[in-house]
Amino acid sequence: MNWTYKDIPSQEGKVAIVTGANSGLGFYTAKGIVSKGGELVMACRSLEKAEAARKELVSEFPDATLKTMHLDLGDLSSVRRFASEFKKSYKKLDLLVNNAGLMAIPYRKTVDGFEMQFGVNHLGHFALTGLLMDLLKKTKDSRVVNVSSAAHNMGEIRFEDIHWEKKYQKWRAYGMSKLANIHFTYEMADRVSDKEYAVKVMAAHPGYSDSNLIEKGPSMKGRNFLARAGRVVNKIFAQSTEMGALPTLYAATAPEAIHRAYYGPRGGMRGYPERVYPNAKKVNKEVQVRLWELSEELTKVSFLNGN
Numbered sequence: 001m002n003w004t005y006k007d008i009p010s011q012e013g014k015v016a017i018v019t020g021a022n023s024g025l026g027f028y029t030a031k032g033i034v035s036k037g038g039e040l041v042m043a044c045r046s047l048e049k050a051e052a053a054r055k056e057l058v059s060e061f062p063d064a065t066l067k068t069m070h071l072d073l074g075d076l077s078s079v080r081r082f083a084s085e086f087k088k089s090y091k092k093l094d095l096l097v098n099n100a101g102l103m104a105i106p107y108r109k110t111v112d113g114f115e116m117q118f119g120v121n122h123l124g125h126f127a128l129t130g131l132l133m134d135l136l137k138k139t140k141d142s143r144v145v146n147v148s149s150a151a152h153n154m155g156e157i158r159f160e161d162i163h164w165e166k167k168y169q170k171w172r173a174y175g176m177s178k179l180a181n182i183h184f185t186y187e188m189a190d191r192v193s194d195k196e197y198a199v200k201v202m203a204a205h206p207g208y209s210d211s212n213l214i215e216k217g218p219s220m221k222g223r224n225f226l227a228r229a230g231r232v233v234n235k236i237f238a239q240s241t242e243m244g245a246l247p248t249l250y251a252a253t254a255p256e257a258i259h260r261a262y263y264g265p266r267g268g269m270r271g272y273p274e275r276v277y278p279n280a281k282k283v284n285k286e287v288q289v290r291l292w293e294l295s296e297e298l299t300k301v302s303f304l305n306g307n
Helices: 024-034 047-060 076-089 116-131 133-138 150-154 170-195 213-220 224-237 246-253 285-299
Strands: 015-019 039-044 065-070 095-098 142-147 199-204 262-265 273-276
Touching (some): 015 024, 024 039, 024 065, 024 095, 024 246, 047 065, 065 076, 076 116, 095 246, 116 133, 116 170, 116 285, 133 142, 142 170, 150 170, 170 199, 246 262
Parallel strands (some): 015 095, 039 065, 095 142, 142 199, 199 262
Antiparallel strands (some): 262 273
16 A cells, blocks of 8 residues: 555644654654644754744645744753643643754764764654653553664664764764664663553654755755755655655554554655564664663653663
């Protein structure tokens, strides 16, 4: 079956958060949710860009309930502030889509001293999820979807140098952050199952899609020519961003989506969504647990522990 936007079930009465909803995959994920009546919070670092995206969605869906809120995943104080403000305004959370991310950028550190890709792509989302866990637990049939990547194949969790302070390699660092997304998904799913909470936890990847991620690294170094070249290559070889968002939307909304499953394009890098599997050589329980414990230590956010 070619699952498309028209197959998204009604989202009326549901409250969703999509991080990085102002552009790329996050924008189309947001669009899919509001097109079916869901109430959406666009959690973004740039409120200006978020507001422009919100207006674009409202122009297409005039009855949409959309709110923009500031969230900088590279600053744990911002993550805590966002979670606190969200919980003051909302008493439920049906869907959390941990979508925002950085790809193959020059070496940078977050406000809290983490390597930027690991800090934003994994640790920021880990902390956000933990701080919202109480709402997810008490919302019937809630879901968490972590957006990973086929680039997890090039990743290894470098516990001995988790912040890449020695011999930084931007693509391997990206791969590690995306592998961390999968480990986080599986360990959270296991812990949710152990506690018998009615929360589905899944991961998804967009395949090779025409998102704006490829431009960010060169742009940060002022290499505008490379950024433009990346855009051209994407237009020729990648599937559309709209198609790339479908696996995330399937995990987020399809009644048949399975707890602890991973979804991606049917053809591997292009195509309609289906259940796929991460590289078995890259995933194991011992690393899951160790990464979880390290993430709690680094973020000072602890959840799904004990009785």
